[in-house]
Amino acid sequence: MAAGRNGDDALIIVMRPDATPGDLDQVVQRLTDIGAEAHVSVGQRRTVVGAIGDRTQIQQLPWEAFPGVERAVPVLTSYKFVSRDFQAEDSVVEVGGVPIGAGAFTMIAGPCAVESRDQLFASAAAVKAAGASILRGDAFKPRTSPYAFQGLGKQGLDLLAEARERFGLPFVAEVLDPRHVELIAGYADLIRIGTRNMSNYTLLAELGRQPKPVMLKRGFTATIDEWLNAAEYIYKEGNHQIVLCERGIRTFETQTRNTLDISAVPVVQALSHLPVMVDPSHSGGRRWLVSPLTLAAVAVGAAGAIIDVHPAPETALVDGPQAILPGEFAELMGQVRAVVAALRR
Amino acid sequence: MAAGRNGDDALIIVMRPDATPGDLDQVVQRLTDIGAEAHVSVGQRRTVVGAIGDRTQIQQLPWEAFPGVERAVPVLTSYKFVSRDFQAEDSVVEVGGVPIGAGAFTMIAGPCAVESRDQLFASAAAVKAAGASILRGDAFKPRTSPYAFQGLGKQGLDLLAEARERFGLPFVAEVLDPRHVELIAGYADLIRIGTRNMSNYTLLAELGRQPKPVMLKRGFTATIDEWLNAAEYIYKEGNHQIVLCERGIRTFETQTRNTLDISAVPVVQALSHLPVMVDPSHSGGRRWLVSPLTLAAVAVGAAGAIIDVHPAPETALVDGPQAILPGEFAELMGQVRAVVAALRR
Amino acid sequence: MAAGRNGDDALIIVMRPDATPGDLDQVVQRLTDIGAEAHVSVGQRRTVVGAIGDRTQIQQLPWEAFPGVERAVPVLTSYKFVSRDFQAEDSVVEVGGVPIGAGAFTMIAGPCAVESRDQLFASAAAVKAAGASILRGDAFKPRTSPYAFQGLGKQGLDLLAEARERFGLPFVAEVLDPRHVELIAGYADLIRIGTRNMSNYTLLAELGRQPKPVMLKRGFTATIDEWLNAAEYIYKEGNHQIVLCERGIRTFETQTRNTLDISAVPVVQALSHLPVMVDPSHSGGRRWLVSPLTLAAVAVGAAGAIIDVHPAPETALVDGPQAILPGEFAELMGQVRAVVAALRR
């Protein structure tokens, strides 16, 4: 990798009021040793060192463990390839012939979990008719309680593949275990990393080494910076087909399952070239929130949405309270098209 | 106040596994004493008491301090008058002839703080021309640092009144001190309680006893339940003209000043009859976030937005980084109208 | 105020990759205009400006609103007088003859709210006997619900004054309204600003202009930086007798009422010369958490604790679930003394 690719980084090192000249020298010497420039600003009470150089080198040193150092403030990000600095134009990710990030609003819909052939096909038929372009449905489910339904496994993947043929919809499915990556990559058009696995670096690296596109959901407790670093784990292994998906963060508010961070969409668009979608179903956790939050996602400029649609939510084995009915989905699709047209997106 | 007004409440009292029959009797007896019904459900390991009765009475007792009680789980809310249970139809609040909550999307715009006659008038002329219907501009500012600009005071109110005459725009201004309520109520068409004062019950009660409509911003660390309780403080003193305004909450994310809780709009609409607006300027804290967040507010169904517009943000004494320029505001108004039309709101 | 008192400040201004030389010039020019030094570091992709000068001047300018500026990162704090930079030695606050911050662990105890003469006196007698040195008891209570008990008012202050005489205990009481400051200052030995009013700048300034010592509780959603800025509001008006009190912050965890931020004690001690106490009762919200959290406060090095003690918690009008019984308090005091002795504090 060429040095130029890394660009350069800036770190601000603030010395303590009681730091000695020797402490300052040690910091400056270490910066010089690693080939970085040190810009020293001496004030009345504080001395500040601006370090400019290779970010990997600078950020790895434990500056706050040096004598006389009060704080080290990173000025730039620790990810590179997924940043706008590295690539100015938008990335477009193609999923079974459907482009994500090319300007249209891409709708992914279907049941949260595959429960049976009837349930999956009823849902797939409905979302296809209403205009969705990708099917969702999981065969492996991560559950907070070990006693909850954990998915149909391989049988679920077979059903999803059958639905793809029947309805002409590529599909997305979640992976939980690095040992399942090959299996799922053999079936799915888009592999999803769920919110609980966003920091499972083992799994991220494995996804980076296979050819299918990846949807990386934001950890519900991850900062945007951590989320983009997780994307970097996939990208640097060679897989550049990454779609980000905001799905709500954990806050003190309990009226909603999570708090949809709608601002994350324009913020990520400013920081990264990767397309970013929204999951209004898992954010809110309630059926009647799905439509307003989806419309907000369209208006804010997201690349698409992924929505739980279930023919009979009160029988759902997973996340029934947030699934909308096929009729509600069709009505929502009409509103989505109207807002897209109004904003010429 | 008639008993019927309070409706009834439910509280679930969960007994500890080692609670004695005497502990259970004491709880049931106390409920009976205050005129509530006690429904006892005895399970294999836990006994649960459902209490139904007057909420004020039930919620005031310190149930978790009773021997043998593990937890008390409130089932209903502690506010009454501002709830949909109390009034099913939407409230409409009239501000100097402009209705808020009647179906249209109401735009309030202007500078964060009144700094000078020129600055205020340039901003007012621009927002009027672009289609705003209410002017914003503060004469008293709460600042985290005691060394920051605190506002022009009465002189600022005079300028606002002059702008109202000149441009035909009613105006909203913030109140910080209960001793200023009379002064500000003598000028403003809508009095705003800022996010830092949402739990200033002294100020809330004072606003409840004067005739001007009130905009109650959500505390940036308040739950929706606490916010509606704060509105109840105003309502119960006799002032029913209350507009709520979501303005972002404090979370772990630091890319934005606060995290706009866009879901709060439909949630509040489900729980309360009061109109709810959005402040995209203070939520995001960055100029380039204002347009996407405003459009999200329109799409999610908010009653309106309040936006900082400044003729020269780099000279602003308060919150310059989030103010948009008059030209940006005019362009945004065009998009707002397009989305409103698309959704027929 | 002499310039030297302000010390100097550093602000790091990060320019955008597409910033023009003119943008950079404008920033440097503005810094020069206000008498600050500008240290420009030009890197491969980013230019960074270090500004050193008077903090009040530098921090007030809206740098992020300047063309070409990506971010402005403050390096130092915005408060001054309450910082260790301003005064290196610990402040000691004297409350009715009892020093806080002089090395001993000061125990404040009593009922949350004054409910009656009997209740207050029973509590005061018990805490005195067990070794508390200051009495707590409020006459004015801020409540989330407008229908909850709001305190006895002036009658409560009279009872507190009577208890002071009878038991030889100075007392602390909360103030909610700037119009009550004179009244309460006429009675109490220590005036408390509660968590909901930490950002009520009107009230803070009023407390700064009267002679009684002030206990400033941390807002349950305030950062340590905001808390110290709130203390600065009081200090700069002339009242330097300030005791800080950590009382738990709002997090996603719901098993406790709030999350006691025990680390805030050593962090505040590093940043400020003011003494810092802990309120284990309101942090945890449960009786059985009071003893372990109090002992943690002793071990971590707090200047003292403030604890709710009630003779009959199941009849308490406010916060019964967290009040401990007189016998529990006596046992706790024995453990407190043992840990203090073990650590020679």
Place this chain on the structure above:
Amino acid sequence: MAAGRNGDDALIIVMRPDATPGDLDQVVQRLTDIGAEAHVSVGQRRTVVGAIGDRTQIQQLPWEAFPGVERAVPVLTSYKFVSRDFQAEDSVVEVGGVPIGAGAFTMIAGPCAVESRDQLFASAAAVKAAGASILRGDAFKPRTSPYAFQGLGKQGLDLLAEARERFGLPFVAEVLDPRHVELIAGYADLIRIGTRNMSNYTLLAELGRQPKPVMLKRGFTATIDEWLNAAEYIYKEGNHQIVLCERGIRTFETQTRNTLDISAVPVVQALSHLPVMVDPSHSGGRRWLVSPLTLAAVAVGAAGAIIDVHPAPETALVDGPQAILPGEFAELMGQVRAVVAALRR
């Protein structure tokens, strides 16, 4: 598994004000179908159903997706075996001959990551001399940035085994990948699941199926309830040797790396029979916070602490800013012993 083992559960189902009698019948019928009891409480405005029965059955149904249901409030927890309800007496976990949870305060110490033989041995010799009973040191490190040091792998485990022999200290090491479980279990005396993997259910289950004791760190964004559910994943696979470790949670406060939730110690002790330790190094993220936070952990009643000790923190490849020096550790051990003696723990 016998039904009695599951105990019974309570779920409170709150009907909407506009629920029809048919809606209520459907809920009651479904409860009856799964063998649960339904206790119906009819109030003036709300009807509430208390469901008592097998928790696995009751909690899996999507009650909030039923027509007419407003909310479903779980009253008990979804974990079983790790709860105090299931086992009243404390569990003691033996690690290479060292008991954790038997009353003593167990100290685990050593470097964050194994970097070299010299670094590991210098640290191990120091912590052994000062009185630690278990060594820490990781061979695999999860890092937010893919460009940071990721550990020495198998070579690190060999060094740890050599240190165990040399210093007579059993050791704990982290596992990141389910495919490494067998390798690490062949070496370590205690296997740690780090904070980022607390919800990696695949990894949890794998650890549940091997014989070595497991230390489960709390996810820095996990509730206590989720943490205990994660422990349940391990326990139900057959491995009952589980030590919990609180290590700080993510909050809005940024002065510390995370906010140590000291209250979690007594809360977990009330809910579960598993021993709970504290990690003061990763909570605070700063060297000078380690001693006060460790003493707070002792005083609050934790079963032990795990501390980063490094002979030269300014050269550390991971987390240098929070490592303490051998001399600081020895001094801290003296204070720990004094507080333990004072509280007779």
